[in-house]
Every structure is written in C-alpha cells, then in structure tokens.
Amino acid sequence: xxxxxxxxxEAATVPxxxxxxxxxxxxxxxxxxxxxxxDENHRVAGIFTERDVLLRLSLGERDPRNISVRxxxxxxxxxxxxxxxxxxxxxxxxxxxxxxLPIVDDDGQxxxxxxxxxxxxxxxxxxxxxxxxxxxxxx
Amino acid sequence: xxxxxxxxxEAATVPxxxxxxxxxxxxxxxxxxxxxxxDENHRVAGIFTERDVLLRLSLGERDPRNISVRxxxxxxxxxxxxxxxxxxxxxxxxxxxxxxLPIVDDDGQxxxxxxxxxxxxxxxxxxxxxxxxxxxxxx
Numbered sequence: 001x002x003x004x005x006x007x008x009x010e011a012a013t014v015p016x017x018x019x020x021x022x023x024x025x026x027x028x029x030x031x032x033x034x035x036x037x038x039d040e041n042h043r044v045a046g047i048f049t050e051r052d053v054l055l056r057l058s059l060g061e062r063d064p065r066n067i068s069v070r071x072x073x074x075x076x077x078x079x080x081x082x083x084x085x086x087x088x089x090x091x092x093x094x095x096x097x098x099x100x101l102p103i104v105d106d107d108g109q110x111x112x113x114x115x116x117x118x119x120x121x122x123x124x125x126x127x128x129x130x131x132x133x134x135x136x137x138x139x
Numbered sequence: 140x141x142x143x144x145x146x147x148x149e150a151a152t153v154p155x156x157x158x159x160x161x162x163x164x165x166x167x168x169x170x171x172x173x174x175x176x177x178d179e180n181h182r183v184a185g186i187f188t189e190r191d192v193l194l195r196l197s198l199g200e201r202d203p204r205n206i207s208v209r210x211x212x213x214x215x216x217x218x219x220x221x222x223x224x225x226x227x228x229x230x231x232x233x234x235x236x237x238x239x240l241p242i243v244d245d246d247g248q249x250x251x252x253x254x255x256x257x258x259x260x261x262x263x264x265x266x267x268x269x270x271x272x273x274x275x276x277x278x
Binding site for chain 2 (some may be wrong): 029116124138
C-alpha cells in the first residue's frame with residue numbers, strides 16, 4: 001500500500017491569496033485539521049493547520065479576516081512524493097513534529113494530504129493482516 | 140498494557156476559573172493539543188482542545204484574555220477509567236470524533252490524558268511484538 005492510498009479522500013485546499021478566515025472556515029467545513037495552501041501555478045506553497053491557528057491566531061493579536069493565510073501558514077513545508085515510503089514519511093513527521101505531510105507530484109502539485117493518523121491506521125491494518133496470515137499457517 | 144500506561148507523561152491541566160488565554164498558553168508551553176479542565180474538587184470538568192480553539196476562538200469574535208475556559212471548553216466530556224479497554228476507548232473516540240479522552244479514578248480525578256495517537260501507537264507496538272513471536276515459532 002503506497003502512502004497516497006492511505007490518505008483521506010480529496011485534500012482540503014485554499015489559494016495562497018485566501019484570508020486566514022477562509023482557511024479556518026475550510027477546516028471547519030471539511031472537518032480536517034490542515035489545509036494545503038496552493039499558489040497560482042497550482043503548486044503547494046505551504047500548509048495551514050490547527051497548530052498554526054493556536055500559535056499565531058488564537059490569542060487574538062491579529063484579525064483572521066484581514067490577514068492572508070500566506071502570513072500565518074507553515075512554509076516551507078516538508079513534502080512527500082509517490083516514491084516516499086510509509087516508514088520515511090513517519091520518520092519525517094515524528095522528527096519534525098508534523099502531523100501532516102502533503103504528497104506532491106514532480107511538478108509540486110498536490111496529490112493528497114497524509115496525516116500521522118492515516119499512517120498509524122494503515123500500519124495497524126497491515127500488521128493485523130500479517131498476523132492473521134502467519135496464524136493461519138501455524139494453526 | 141492498560142490505557143493509563145499508553146498516556147504521555149503527566150497530562151496538562153488548567154483550573155476551571157482559568158482564562159482561555161491561560162489554557163492556550165498551557166497547550167503551547169506543553170506542546171499538547173488538549174488540556175484537562177479541573178474544578179475546585181479536583182475533578183475533571185471538561186477538556187479544552189485545538190479543535191475548541193478553531194471552533195470558538197479562531198475567528199476573533201471573542202477575546203481569550205477576557206473569557207473563561209469554562210465557556211469555550213468541551214463539556215460534558217466522555218471519560219475513561221482504569222477498567223476501560225483500549226478497544227473501548229478507541230471505539231468511543233472514533234464514534235464521537237474525539238482525539239482525546241481523560242482517564243479518571245472513581246472520584247472523577249484525572250489520572251491521564253489518552254490520545255487516539257497513543258492508542259494507535261500502542262496497537263502498532265503490540266501487533267509488532269505478536270508477529271515477531273508467531274514468526275519465531277514458525278521459523
């Protein structure tokens with residue numbers, strides 16, 4: 001199973017010129033903890049997450065209606081490709097304390113948004129299948 | 140392994156009369172996504188999470204310095220006890236869309252804060268051990 005298959009259906013995105021408010025409303029509407037921020041060439045410019053909200057907007061210093069998501073997003077952001085293994089993705093996320101990793105093609109365009117929860121869930125599924133197989137051989 | 144052993148070291152807490160700002164600063168300082176809110180009898184009154192920040196404070200309608208955490212926390216909150224199994228805890232969290240579950244004693248006092256990530260990580264560890272054991276029997 002490659003990391004793209006582990007992602008939830010269709011990643012949430014906002015354009016780079018969106019306000020922080022729009023990015024927040026997208027997260028609320030889509031029930032996700034992160035949105036990918038996409039530039040005019042359809043490439044991933046950064047991500048904006050619940051953690052960014054907590055860090056940069058939650059104490060009310062800035063008005064999310066008057067601020068661009070570009071100013072409060074996490075960028076540059078580590079990204080994965082189709083060739084990245086689940087193990088490599090998990091190592092990056094644990095090391096950098098990221099909960100999300102955009103998966104992009106060779107042109108930097110978004111293919112999916114991988115969460116650490118997707119990775120752990122997929123690992124549970126794989127191990128459960130393996131143990132069932134090994135047991136069926138033994139018993 | 141019981142669910143208490145799966146928790147991160149010492150849960151972050153704030154008193155019920157704390158401001159939302161204090162709760163947010165506690166989350167930032169402790170690098171956690173949720174704090175338990177504790178009443179005057181040392182019982183868990185609710186939890187306050189990154190999701191609550193996104194839902195109730197991120198759009199700047201209210202000033203977190205002038206609002207009590209009591210007004211923006213999630214309460215009542217589902218809780219687990221020492222007797223709750225990992226499977227029961229996971230089922231509750233998936234069903235209710237919670238990422239955190241406080242573990243309390245018979246008196247409602249906080250023992251730990253369980254995250255869905257703790258649960259998945261513990262399950263990966265258990266399955267990995269099991270598969271190693273079964274393989275060592277086969278090979």
